[in-house]
Amino acid sequence: MDHRLSHLDALRGFAIVLVVGIHARGYVGPLSTPADRVWAAVATVAVPAFFLCDGYLFARAQGRLNPFNYPAYLGKSARRLLVPWLIFSLLYLALRAAAEAAGVLHDRMVVGRPASAVARDLYESRIAMQMYFLPSLFLIRALAFAVRPISLGPGWGVALAFAASVALRKTLAPTLGSDPVTNALGGFQYYLIGVFLFKYEPFIKDHAWGVFASLSLSAATALAWSEAFPPTHARLVYQCTYLAAAYVFCLTFARAGGPLARVGRRTMGVYLLHGPVLLKVVDTAVSARVRNPITAFLVVWAVTFAASLALARAVTLTRGGRVLLGEA
16 A cells, blocks of 8 residues: 655656755756755755655654654664665765775865765765765654654644754754754754754645645745845745745655656655766766757756656665655
């Protein structure tokens, strides 16, 4: 029996498309200022959407399983998140070392450097830029249990935990790095949004259009304020309301056979496979032929996504009978 949640699959599908775009953006030259602003506004929910989905699923599991076996949950999380993180981090490390030794890459991050420096770069996802997310999510799942009495209580408890999470992040990690700890501090607030949305899902379903319109209007207003007053917290408000609006849209319209839902089932594979090697190969091929930065960005984004999705469909990684790379 298929227990997939099509709206979460669709939200993940939307998010992974943006994630590949974010990484493709880092490989091309400066875009026009308006294009960069539009892209920044659209892509801001890419990684937060994954944290939101996980918070939703945690709250759902708490409600369905009584008692909730937290040690088993954390053990499964370690297999699902930390094992692929270790495997692919070492894989990309080996590929990077081979490319440097062969003279393909002249910027030395591995060959000839101290092991401690290489280990630090590996931990901080400088060798494979997307790897930080997996241990970050594991840390958030561990933190979720510690604050469970607050975050899984009434709606005001979730709101209180969210406010505390934002304050903690602003205090301890005002600028997010590429290491798992600071990103876990940043991602927990979106995790709590997922908890909140699960709790009020019946209300959201009954008033979907009104909720979606209210969130969209709030996002548009906050975005306008963030352009006029950059020091304010309007950008956080924009990001959170835009993220929640995307969730409501998927909840209302997503179907199991829809294109975004199908992509969302391959999220882990696309995430692990699209960079840095595949992305670098595509960028090298495109940059030699396309001079316009915006066109190059769009082509690198589209080709890298299509190739990584095709690879994700073809490759399955298992451990002890559990799928680590394949369907999310």
